[in-house]
Amino acid sequence: MPQDPAEKAPAPSMAAVDFEALRDDFPNLADGQPPLHYLDSAASTQKPACVIESIRHCYAHEYGPVHRGLYPLAENASENYEAARRTLARFINAGTTDQVVFTRSATEAINLVASGWAATHLQSGDEIWVSQMEHHSNFLPWQRVCNQRDARLRIIPVDDRGRLDLENAPELFGPRSRLIAISQMSNVLGTINPVREVVEHARRHDIPVLVDAAQSVGHMPVDVQELDCDFLVASAHKMCGPTGIGFLYGTSARLRETEPLLLGGGMVDEVGIDHSSWAEIPARFEAGSPNLAGAVGLATAVDYLSTIGLKAIEQRVRDLTDYAYQTLEAFDEVLLYGPETGNERGGILSFNIEGIHPHDVAQVAGEQGVAIRAGHHCCQPLMQRLGVSSTARASLNFYNNEQDISALADVINETVKLFGKR
Amino acid sequence: MTDQSIYRAVLLDHFHNPRNKGDLGDMQIVRRGSNPRCGDEIEIGINCENNTLESVRFRGRGCSICLASASLMTESARGLKLTQARDLIEKMQLWFGDQGGVGPPGMGLAALGSVRQHPARKKCVLLAWQALDEILDEIERHPEIVGA
Numbered sequence: 001m002p003q004d005p006a007e008k009a010p011a012p013s014m015a016a017v018d019f020e021a022l023r024d025d026f027p028n029l030a031d032g033q034p035p036l037h038y039l040d041s042a043a044s045t046q047k048p049a050c051v052i053e054s055i056r057h058c059y060a061h062e063y064g065p066v067h068r069g070l071y072p073l074a075e076n077a078s079e080n081y082e083a084a085r086r087t088l089a090r091f092i093n094a095g096t097t098d099q100v101v102f103t104r105s106a107t108e109a110i111n112l113v114a115s116g117w118a119a120t121h122l123q124s125g126d127e128i129w130v131s132q133m134e135h136h137s138n139f140l141p142w143q144r145v146c147n148q149r150d151a152r153l154r155i156i157p158v159d160d161r162g163r164l165d166l167e168n169a170p171e172l173f174g175p176r177s178r179l180i181a182i183s184q185m186s187n188v189l190g191t192i193n194p195v196r197e198v199v200e201h202a203r204r205h206d207i208p209v210l211v212d213a214a215q216s217v218g219h220m221p222v223d224v225q226e227l228d229c230d231f232l233v234a235s236a237h238k239m240c241g242p243t244g245i246g247f248l249y250g251t252s253a254r255l256r257e258t259e260p261l262l263l264g265g266g267m268v269d270e271v272g273i274d275h276s277s278w279a280e281i282p283a284r285f286e287a288g289s290p291n292l293a294g295a296v297g298l299a300t301a302v303d304y305l306s307t308i309g310l311k312a313i314e315q316r317v318r319d320l321t322d323y324a325y326q327t328l329e330a331f332d333e334v335l336l337y338g339p340e341t342g343n344e345r346g347g348i349l350s351f352n353i354e355g356i357h358p359h360d361v362a363q364v365a366g367e368q369g370v371a372i373r374a375g376h377h378c379c380q381p382l383m384q385r386l387g388v389s390s391t392a393r394a395s396l397n398f399y400n401n402e403q404d405i406s407a408l409a410d411v412i413n414e415t416v417k418l419f420g421k422r
Numbered sequence: 423m424t425d426q427s428i429y430r431a432v433l434l435d436h437f438h439n440p441r442n443k444g445d446l447g448d449m450q451i452v453r454r455g456s457n458p459r460c461g462d463e464i465e466i467g468i469n470c471e472n473n474t475l476e477s478v479r480f481r482g483r484g485c486s487i488c489l490a491s492a493s494l495m496t497e498s499a500r501g502l503k504l505t506q507a508r509d510l511i512e513k514m515q516l517w518f519g520d521q522g523g524v525g526p527p528g529m530g531l532a533a534l535g536s537v538r539q540h541p542a543r544k545k546c547v548l549l550a551w552q553a554l555d556e557i558l559d560e561i562e563r564h565p566e567i568v569g570a
Contacts, residue, residue, distance in 0.1 A: 357462075363543070374460075390461045
């Protein structure tokens with residue numbers, strides 16, 4: 001098991017966490033009248049008051065340009081920005097702080113690696129491997145770069161229980177494989193993929209691995225050195241942080257091989273008419289004025305989660321997921337996708353109700369104060385594998401409780417009553 | 423379920439008991455409407471005589487709003503002159519457009535109004551109407567198909 005980064009950051013209380021009390025940290029959950037049953041955290045998590053306040057405080061009292069001024073306000077802003085990077089680096093246990101690059105999102109981070117690394121390393125006939133359960137953001141950038149470089153996009157199949165079917169991807173570690181890009185946790189099925197095992201094999205063949213950790217960072221302990229991956233990406237807004245900021249982790253060697261995606265201010269060393277040179281890593285990947293308040297908000301979210309403890313969060317979500325799974329499974333009309341409960345599954349449950357379109361399920365849910373998602377979840381290749389056009393999805397975070405899941409059960413009863421066969 | 427619910431009795435009735443739904447084998451023109459984002463997929467078929475829609479039918483799968491709207495559309499469009507059908511479609515599109523100030527084009531369609539406050543589902547409503555619009559385009563281009 002990965003070491004809990006929280007043990008190195010602010011120490012979590014040894015006492016059992018009172019998760020019910022933590023709901024009061026989230027204004028949207030605490031104020032809710034009528035109550036909000038928020039079961040859409042895989043799309044975006046709710047924000048604790050401390051994160052909201054840190055962003056307000058940054059803009060109100062500590063705001064200045066980052067890496068651009070020599071007066072105290074600007075120097076302080078630069079320091080706060082870099083302190084956020086240190087906090088994040090410690091959180092994912094990066095070897096050095098400069099291995100963490102701030103981006104707008106996990107999506108931008110993947111595009112950065114596709115354009116900046118893959119495009120300059122792929123040759124005709126090479127292969128990039130992704131899995132059939134990838135989010136479009138970990139699919140389309142690879143599809144495009146493969147088309148541009150006359151390379152092949154290969155697919156690791158998914159078995160009937162929604163797990164990676166590595167045995168049926170015999171060429172995954174073959175001589176033409178140049179990069180493997182897989183998610184640590186599926187945003188549709190909740191499957192937790194054996195990333196460590198994939199990296200271990202890939203290492204032996206010198207194939208870099210990018211881990212899409214958008215659903216896992218902040219929800220379970222994630223340690224990049226333990227995973228031993230080359231790249232890892234995530235978004236702040238899925239881990240109680242603000243929208244508009246995410247990050248790319250890369251090993252120093254891989255980042256040195258990567259060209260910047262965006263060119264402009266702040267990322268250069270020397271600019272001439274015919275030739276320019278880039279700044280050091282990570283600045284070379286952060287063209288334009290940095291998102292200071294975003295970085296501060298993200299660091300505050302990291303501190304908040306670390307104080308609760310990532311292992312405690314993981315266990316809480318596992319307990320809730322187990323309860324939700326059994327609740328949904330009890331309905332004859334409900335078809336659940338993905339692995340059964342247990343270690344293979346995070347807090348994401350995709351399901352359909354026989355004969356009823358998931359949009360109708362989500363609409364009825366909305367009217368009853370239950371926020372769930374319906375659609376293809378930006379995973380059309382996976383929908384094809386499941387043989388459906390869309391699913392309903394309930395996703396859990398540590399701030400959910402038993403009542404949220406009972407409310408979901410009520411929604412299913414109501415939906416069946418309205419639309420079911422009569 | 424409140425009165426504001428978009429699943430008002432009329433829509434539920436059309437979902438559970440769709441009108442003019444089924445085989446399109448003997449229709450003169452069939453057009454498909456699909457929304458790959460959510461998997462709604464329907465086909466509209468018509469028979470036309472003397473510039474009048476003698477029969478309008480549909481088949482397909484989709485959410486309750488999409489199917490109820492298709493059912494309502496077939497009822498509203500049947501018996502209309504082609505120009506009247508075009509006019510009805512335009513009014514539907516205006517009613518579901520952003521400008522406001524346009525009411526439902528007929529009492530029978532008023533139930534769909536509850537969907538207007540849910541922008542994400544407007545496309546579900548309009549799918550059948552757009553398919554009919556394309557059929558009218560086709561008739562304009564090739565009137566011989568309907569014997570004109």
